[in-house]
Amino acid sequence: SAKGDSPARIFAPYTIYKGKAALSVVPILPTFTKLDSGDVRVQRSGVMMLTFWPAIGERKYDWERRQKFALSPTEVGSLLNMGRHDSSEFFHDPSMLTSNAGQVRKNLSIKAIDDGTGYFFSLNVHNNILKSNERFSVPITAAEFAVMKTACSFALPHLMGWHRLTNQSPRGLGGS
Amino acid sequence: SAKGDSPARIFAPYTIYKGKAALSVVPILPTFTKLDSGDVRVQRSGVMMLTFWPAIGERKYDWERRQKFALSPTEVGSLLNMGRHDSSEFFHDPSMLTSNAGQVRKNLSIKAIDDGTGYFFSLNVHNNILKSNERFSVPITAAEFAVMKTACSFALPHLMGWHRLTNQSPRGLGGS
């Protein structure tokens, strides 16, 4: 769709500022495509977008150096499943299936803190082309994790496109 | 309702591709009927439709050989109730109450994997008329099962028609 057609975008990230870095979480809706039949289908699933960016002074953060990690619906399921002593690890290759495959490796690790009071969210981005390696680590309290779980649980059916299923006119009433 | 009246359908299945077969899950909304009084009632409850189809090569699946199993709201309740070591089994006869009753038997089994890391979803379709017996089995990870539970929990009130109850104009404000 042309840019002029686009509806207003809405920015509503859940952002957590900590000593060494900030982390924001925001759902990205799926894209849809219209079929010849007039019906509509999900083209690309939505994701839960995590963005990390570093602290560069007291209460100052450098947005230019941000790194992203997009959780798929199934990876969101993994996060929802985590108990207070569980850990998870996810690996992404943003250039998968291109000639640059394997050049950039992203690794998100979520590790429970031993005493059950929270988690460490750590993102590592290894870039073979730029010869760079960046690492962010943000401690998340149990309360902040509860917000993430509740909000992800709300958002997940939307990432899958199911909110649209349930908005269609009811069958059996002539579409009115 | 005539075909021309139908609203656009939306396709948003949650699909899991595994070695021997694929499994997709999608909610089907209830149908409604208008009463003489002008009021509306649920005619047929919605279902959670499970579709299995076999792999026929590397990353190739044969949609023509798909088999379906429609979970009722109460069967969805059964799935929502499952802990990580529980199993469930459902039996359907698609020709129930017709002269073909008993000719086709469908059996869906959901079995926890011993170590608690997931479930086996297995569908068996025994057809006495075609003298055929088909069996699909798809291993589901705990993360994929968490997606199913969260999405089914979201969808269940819609299968029951309760999303429409809560959209009606509030009482006491003259319907405006």
Added chain:
Amino acid sequence: SAKGDSPARIFAPYTIYKGKAALSVVPILPTFTKLDSGDVRVQRSGVMMLTFWPAIGERKYDWERRQKFALSPTEVGSLLNMGRHDSSEFFHDPSMLTSNAGQVRKNLSIKAIDDGTGYFFSLNVHNNILKSNERFSVPITAAEFAVMKTACSFALPHLMGWHRLTNQSPRGLGGS
């Protein structure tokens, strides 16, 4: 509001038919009232309406002899709180605060079955004026109870009127 103003009502009960009686559950939305300021407030909270009616033969039930029990939001909270071995009991006097107070006593009991496979929902209506005493008892499976819990959890914010709060135009955008 006059009858002509009323929007179409929608009937979508979750109904469970068992040997001796049937039980249906359906949410009733709150009523609202318009204030002089133009604002709107909840006048009467919604309820979760339980209806029991007796079996009078094989698959035949007598709707004329139905009895109702309306769970308030807090009583719904009580039901949501129940574990698989818990029991609850509720007492209502439909004529409370009138001259007939105490003449009719309704008592709903929800009792876990010992082996954790379900609950007994029993309603007792004692009517001193009619010198009648009616009792209904419906066994509910764990799967049916899971449907009730999921659906009540969805409905509860609507009973409280909170679905309307969150539908109002966002503040800070001129109400457009």
Added chain:
Amino acid sequence: SAKGDSPARIFAPYTIYKGKAALSVVPILPTFTKLDSGDVRVQRSGVMMLTFWPAIGERKYDWERRQKFALSPTEVGSLLNMGRHDSSEFFHDPSMLTSNAGQVRKNLSIKAIDDGTGYFFSLNVHNNILKSNERFSVPITAAEFAVMKTACSFALPHLMGWHRLTNQSPRGLGGS
């Protein structure tokens, strides 16, 4: 936005009346701001507003002496996380970052009752300027706490502005 532009406000507090004080809970939606690009972003997060006011006789309460405490999304996460034997405490300074900082101290404590049957919600407001100290304490049953948790869980994504994300026109369909 000018007063004339404001949409009708809707009042739907969940109110609990007890012997010494009343407590009401109601979500306040976030505010949004329009960017030059035409896009929209959350300006100020929503809150869950708790209001306490004292009893001054049998079933009489003095609304003029109310005190408020606004739970942020993360503090709501803290409440959602509470098990039946947990306690939480929150400190607010309504004049933070002004010249009056430290003059008024608000302290909300939520304490599980030993036998697991409920919680005490206590608000203490210490005002150095007025030389006043007010204290409210309201016993909350487990059922009432379940209502709060379910309703807060529903409201939390709205406090964050995520309900708006999911209402925007789907991408890929030309904004229609």
